[in-house]
Amino acid sequence: MDPELANKVIGIVASVKQVSPDSIRAESTFDELGIDSLDRINILFELESEFDLDIPDDEARSIKSVQGIIERLAGYLQSRESKGD
């Protein structure tokens, strides 16, 4: 796992939930963090803006943890790199 990416994601989740990044671990699930449907769309919005990408709704629905975001993002960024985008 890319620690820089993990830190960025945790920072975004923390800022949306308005909590300290120290209280969030990569393994934290959305349920554990009390992330509701509105928090989810806010997090997705911040991620799409930060990383300049578009996350489809069905993929977005399948993400249920911080780790899930990090893995999905890593996949996106890798496929973008390999396309030379």
Next chain:
Amino acid sequence: MPRVAITGLGIICGLGKNVGEFWHNAINGRSGIQKIQSVDTSKLRFQSGAEVRDYDPAKHFDGGRQDLLDRFAQFAVVAAREAITDAGLSISPELSPRVAVVTGSSVGGQTSEDAGFQDLYLRSRPRVHPLTIPRVMMNAGASHICMDLGITGPALTTSTACSSANHAIGLAFWMVRSGQVEVAIAGGSEAPFSFGLLKAWEAMRVVAPEYCRPFSKDRSGLVLGEGGAMLVLESLDRAVGRGATVYGEVVGFGMSADAHHVTQPTSAGPAQAMRSAISDASLQATDIGYINAHGTGTISNDATESRAIREVLGAHADRTPVSSTKSMHGHALGAAGAIEAVATVLALREGVIPPTIHFTESDPECNLNLVVNQARHASFDYALSNSFAFGGLNAVLAFRAAQRS
């Protein structure tokens, strides 16, 4: 208290441009949902909408007037004209101040607002169209109905997102029942197909990419629609006295607020509104023979609404058919309740329940007696029509079939 009859219906929406066309398509399970044409969808995650196709404003409004009315206000007037003609009512100078107009709209003149903002921000024009304000205002539908038909009585607009039209019809019903007015024209209209608003809906992540499948396990969201629908209400005595056709009656209206969350629904708020409507109608839950559901097709609404229906109807829910016609005419936001009121009244009158189309698989979370994919013949006396809004504002109407001779 006087009974309140429905003596006129008018509609224009993605499923039909008049009542006959709408009903024919509804009971045949046709879909008004197609690829969106009025907006470039290449930068959208969804492609489908229930637009009013081949709509020519010039057929309804002369050149000068067309400029004054946004698409949503045009739909309000077109539906009101059909309803008042259907009711066979002429608005005399004596009657005029005793007629109310109550319209619902969630987003008002979006098309005009979007066009104005594009002029400013994209084209760097120094000014917007001078009629932008009167086109955009949410009460434009009510105002233009009054001007068009010469109505001078109480007129207002309710804006409670997806419940707007049910609130409008409910308040108009109470105005007629209490004797404040003799006649009311009530309903809603909406024209939400502007790029800016579609992007806003996209960001909510509740719009299905293609089909709207309410209560189906594989549902993936709502599909937006547009249009207008209006009902003419008057006391049953007045209607019978003038020999009008009585389609049915409005018998109850219930409202509630979830006081919970801006987008996450509860079952308690909707259940309370359904109970209020049933109680306002002096009915029992077991009297209800059909529910036209809010049934948006979002994962959250349909499961929550199913729980609410179970809470109110109990075991009677097993015997009560439920359908969501949004699967055919889309979610027309502030017009939704009015379009669904027309569907519910005609279902009562004709004894045919329009189906929830595109249904593929049962969801244990939506354990209801669902009418799916094909219309169902059923004779029943009372029906509910549910509308629940973002912001947690709920409005439910109860209807009664006209007494069969």
